[in-house]
Each structure stands twice: as C-alpha cells, then as structure tokens.
Amino acid sequence: MDKKLLMSIGLLFIVLITQYANCAPAETDNDESEYLQDGEEIYDDNYDEKDDDKDKKIASTTETNEIYKTDNYTETIDAGKNVRLECKGEFDESAIFLWYNGTRIISQGQAFQITDKRIRLSKKDGSLTIEGVNSYDNAMYKCRAFQKGERFETNVQLIVNGPPKTIMIGHNRDNTFVSGKELIYKAGEKDLRFKCTVPNTHPEAKITWIHNGNAIQESKDRDIKFVEESILEIRVLHARHSGEYECEATNEYGSAKAKFSIDVQFAPFFRPHHNFFNADIGNDVEIFCTYKASPAATSVKWYKNGNQIHENDKYVVKADEKDHHDRTKLLIKDVEQNDLGVYYCEIQNSLGTKKENITLDLVPAPPKFEAFKYINNYLYTDWIVKSHQELQSMIILYRNNENGWSQAEAKITNQNPLKAGEFKVQGSLSLEAGEWTIMGRAKNSYGWSDDAFAQQTTIKVPKAYIDPPQISTTLETTESAEMTSSASSIVSSICGSLVAILITRYFV
Numbered sequence: 416m417d418k419k420l421l422m423s424i425g426l427l428f429i430v431l432i433t434q435y436a437n438c439a440p441a442e443t444d445n446d447e448s449e450y451l452q453d454g455e456e457i458y459d460d461n462y463d464e465k466d467d468d469k470d471k472k473i474a475s476t477t478e479t480n481e482i483y484k485t486d487n488y489t490e491t492i493d494a495g496k497n498v499r500l501e502c503k504g505e506f507d508e509s510a511i512f513l514w515y516n517g518t519r520i521i522s523q524g525q526a527f528q529i530t531d532k533r534i535r536l537s538k539k540d541g542s543l544t545i546e547g548v549n550s551y552d553n554a555m556y557k558c559r560a561f562q563k564g565e566r567f568e569t570n571v572q573l574i575v576n577g578p579p580k581t582i583m584i585g586h587n588r589d590n591t592f593v594s595g596k597e598l599i600y601k602a603g604e605k606d607l608r609f610k611c612t613v614p615n616t617h618p619e620a621k622i623t624w625i626h627n628g629n630a631i632q633e634s635k636d637r638d639i640k641f642v643e644e645s646i647l648e649i650r651v652l653h654a655r656h657s658g659e660y661e662c663e664a665t666n667e668y669g670s671a672k673a674k675f676s677i678d679v680q681f682a683p684f685f686r687p688h689h690n691f692f693n694a695d696i697g698n699d700v701e702i703f704c705t706y707k708a709s710p711a712a713t714s715v716k717w718y719k720n721g722n723q724i725h726e727n728d729k730y731v732v733k734a735d736e737k738d739h740h741d742r743t744k745l746l747i748k749d750v751e752q753n754d755l756g757v758y759y760c761e762i763q764n765s766l767g768t769k770k771e772n773i774t775l776d777l778v779p780a781p782p783k784f785e786a787f788k789y790i791n792n793y794l795y796t797d798w799i800v801k802s803h804q805e806l807q808s809m810i811i812l813y814r815n816n817e818n819g820w821s822q823a824e825a826k827i828t829n830q831n832p833l834k835a836g837e838f839k840v841q842g843s844l845s846l847e848a849g850e851w852t853i854m855g856r857a858k859n860s861y862g863w864s865d866d867a868f869a870q871q872t873t874i875k876v877p878k879a880y881i882d883p884p885q886i887s888t889t890l891e892t893t894e895s896a897e898m899t900s901s902a903s904s905i906v907s908s909i910c911g912s913l914v915a916i917l918i919t920r921y922f923v
Contacts, residue, residue, distance in 0.1 A: 483568040493783040494549050494577030501557035502541035502568040514542035550580045550615040578669025579620045583661055585610045594673040602681035603653040611645045611662035620664035627658040654681050654707055682767025683708035686740050690773055691868040693780045694750045695803035703744040704760035704771045705737055714763040715743045740754045778862045781869040782855025789876060794844045803836040804859040811842045848878040
C-alpha cells in the first residue's frame with residue numbers, strides 16, 4: 416500500500432477520534448424561566464461574546480498547540496431564502512470539514528449531528544447550505560477544515576432579516592414567562608414588572624404595550640411606568656388595571672403579539688353618582704347603587720332605617736350592568752310620605768363589605784352638568800334636572816378663586832318626552848378668562864334641590880384673543896431700534912475714517 420495513503424488514513428482516524436471525544440454536541444439552552452430583572456437579558460443560541468469565550472475555552476483545552484488560518488465574514492439574508500455558508504480555503508477531496516452552530520456541532524464530515532433536513536453539506540468545498548432560513552437560524556456558524564496537516568477556520572455571522580416570531584413576556588414576581596396566562600392579584604400589590612423580549616429578530620423590533628385594546632400611555636396613569644420600552648411597571652395595582660395586556664413587536668417586515676391577563680381582586684367600591692333621587696307621592700320610583708367587586712359579590716342587600724328590605728308587594732330588587740359596573744336597583748311601588756328618607760345598599764364579597772347611602776325626597780335632584788361652549792366671552796351651559804313635579808326655576812352658581820359665589824338665572828328649555836320626570840335646562844354667563852367652578856340649583860313645588868348633593872364642575876375659560884396692534888407695535892419698535900443701531904454703526908464708521916484721514920494729513 417502507498418506510504419502516503421497510509422499516512423492520510425491514519426491522520427483521518429486520529430482527527431475523527433479527537434473530534435468525537437472532545438466536540439460532542441452541547442445541550443440546547445432551554446431555560447426560559449430566567450427573568451427579567453433590570454439589567455438582565457435573555458440569551459438564546461445567538462452568537463455573542465459569551466459564546467465566543469466558551470468556544471475559546473474549548474479550543475484551548477483540545478487544540479492547545481494547533482494553529483488555524485482564520486477568516487471571518489457576515490452573511491445577511493431575508494427570511495425564506497436559501498443561504499450558502501462558505502468554508503474559506505482551497506481544498507481537495509482529502510479535506511475534512513466540521514461545522515458548528517455556536518458551540519454545537521452540526522456535522523463531522525458527512526455525519527450530521529442534527530436532523531434538520533433543510534441543511535446540506537458540499538463534499539467538494541465544505542460549504543453549508545440552509546434552505547428557507549428563518550429567525551431561529553440567526554447565529555455564529557463556524558467551519559473547521561483539516562487538510563494535509565493544515566487547519567482552516569471560518570466564522571460566519573448569519574443575520575436573517577424578517578418579522579418578529581417568538582415573543583416572551585417575563586414577570587419579576589415568580590421568574591416565569593406569563594404569555595397566555597391569567598395572573599390573579601389583590602388590589603394594592605406594588606412594583607409588578609413585565610418584560611417583553613423578542614429574540615432572534617432583525618431588524619430590531621419596536622415594542623408597544625396594549626391594555627384592553629388601547630396603547631398604554633404612562634402620562635395618563637400615574638401608577639404606570641416604562642422602565643424602558645420593553646419593561647412595563649405597575650407601581651400600585653388598582654381595579655382599573657384588570658384586563659388583557661399585549662406586547663406587540665413591530666419591524667419593517669411585520670409584527671407579532673403575545674398576551675396575558677391580570678385579574679385584580681378587591682373589596683366592593685361604588686362608582687361616584689348622585690346619591691339623591693326625586694320621588695312623587697302615589698307613583699313608583701326606582702333607586703340604585705352602581706358598584707364593582709372582584710371576586711363577584713356574594714351578598715347584595717337594601718336597608719331603610721337600619722332594617723333590611725325584603726322583596727314583597729311594596730319592594731322589588733333587580734340587578735343589571737351599567738358602563739362595565741354592576742348595579743343593584745330597588746323599585747318602590749306607590750310611594751307614600753313614610754317612604755321618603757335615607758336608604759342604603761350593602762355589597763359584600765370575600766374581601767370586604769361596603770355601604771352606600773341613598774336619599775329619596777320630593778324636591779328636585781341636583782342639576783347634572785352636561786356640556787358647555789364658549790363664544791364671544793359668553794359661556795353657554797346645558798343641564799339635566801330630574802323631577803317628577805313640574806320644574807319652576809333654576810339658577811347657576813359660579814365662582815373663581817378670588818370671589819365668592821354669584822348666581823345667574825337659567826332657562827328651562829323643555830321636558831324630555833322620552834324620560835318622564837327629566838328636564839333640559841340652558842344657561843349663559845358672561846365670564847372673564849380663568850378657572851371657574853359652577854353648579855346648579857333647581858326648584859319645584861316642594862322646594863329647592865339640596866346643595867349638599869350638588870355636583871360642582873371646574874371650567875377653564877380661555878382668553879378671547881391677543882390684541883394684534885400690540886404685537887405690531889412691538890415689532891415696529893424692535894425693527895426701529897435695529898435700524899437705529901445700524902445707522903449709528905455706519906455713522907461711527909464714517910466718522911472714524913474721517914478722523915483718521917485728518918490726523919494723517921495734519922501730522923504727516
């Protein structure tokens with residue numbers, strides 16, 4: 416047998432044994448439970464400086480005295496296309512090739528260590544072809560070639576441009592990923608953080624946080640903060656923070672979303688509303704409380720004079736929803752004088768109990784402010800007044816920070832034909848620019864509405880306009896000053912020149 420052939424076979428056998436013993440595939444890092452505290456990042460199979468350090472350590476332990484001819488280059492390609500990664504060097508059929516993805520071996524010669532059918536190796540030049548690349552193929556690839564005692568190494572950074580694919584949302588409380596989960600907390604929890612990570616995405620994706628279908632703006636909620644674009648912090652958890660959260664990642668190639676939900680549990684609370692209802696002797700009237708509770712209320716009760724009301728021919732208790740709140744309603748039939756007074760509703764769930772007082776009387780309910788517009792120094796206001804009796808009069812009370820309450824008459828325009836016992840009222844005021852507080856007071860045959868239940872509204876009246884002549888005068892004055900300054904400079908320059916000429920002629 417040819418002596419050179421025997422030496423080649425021996426070298427081949429030694430290389431294969433060495434690579435098999437020392438370059439076995441490393442296990443994939445699937446530890447996705449790591450989070451997400453400030454300053455930490457999630458690392459995947461992408462090549463970075465840490466991977467480079469690992470690879471150098473492996474090289475130093477297995478190939479201490481080996482010298483490689485090294486080439487490096489970057490390959491950028493769009494997702495879905497085929498890419499060919501070259502092993503730099505001039506090779507013949509005796510060359511042996513090893514390919515790595517990071518520190519994991521892809522192939523040793525023609526023996527593949529993975530089952531990805533998209534990848535194939537060229538026997539001729541050692542090039543590696545990947546068909547239909549995607550974002551998961553982003554990595555540092557390494558080719559090592561052995562031929563006739565020489566060693567070649569090629570490092571290829573593969574960058575795949577494409578839309579975001581995988582989105583991971585981590586949570587600082589239990590170091591888990593929360594995508595697709597429902598999180599349950601009690602109101603008052605503090606400093607909850609969620610981090611949205613989009614690995615293997617090029618170009619880098621922009622992160623948008625969404626709550627119940629609307630993009631989150633920290634300026635609209637003092638308890639919401641963005642530590643950075645990808646990290647959402649809820650400083651103090653309230654009922655309003657319940658609902659679905661989405662992290663949307665977008666780049667020029669497309670977008671993707673991941674979501675989770677938060678169920679905030681809290682003792683019952685009542686939505687602010689008028690606590691006064693107008694009644695009419697001999698007619699039915701309905702009073703109500705609007706509330707929220709999570710978990711759901713286990714008990715809803717009505718009381719009058721400390722005694723619980725039970726359904727009978729006189730009383731009917733109903734339940735419905737209003738503006739995403741629960742509502743309990745008490746129907747009082749054939750109102751009598753002794754039905755007037757103070758009622759209260761009591762709502763209870765597993766976290767607490769809450770009570771709300773409701774007053775029933777014959778005078779009008781306090782006027783409810785609806786809308787306004789400001790035209791030529793006049794403030795035009797619209798109001799709604801509820802009274803089963805004919806409305807006789809209404810006044811508008813107003814004040815600023817400097818003066819006490821003043822009043823102006825309002826005009827009763829019409830009674831709402833669609834809602835019995837409801838009147839529309841309009842009133843106009845001549846107000847100077849500034850901040851004003853207004854409220855209404857209405858009168859029927861039983862008297863004036865109670866100011867204790869009145870709704871006060873703050874309105875900012877804008878300045879009418881800026882006097883144009885003042886601006887013009889200012890501009891003219893400034894321009895005139897500039898012209899005067901320029902003229903003075905010219906005169907000074909001329910005078911200086913004349914003086915210089917005279918001195919020269921006189922002394923020379």
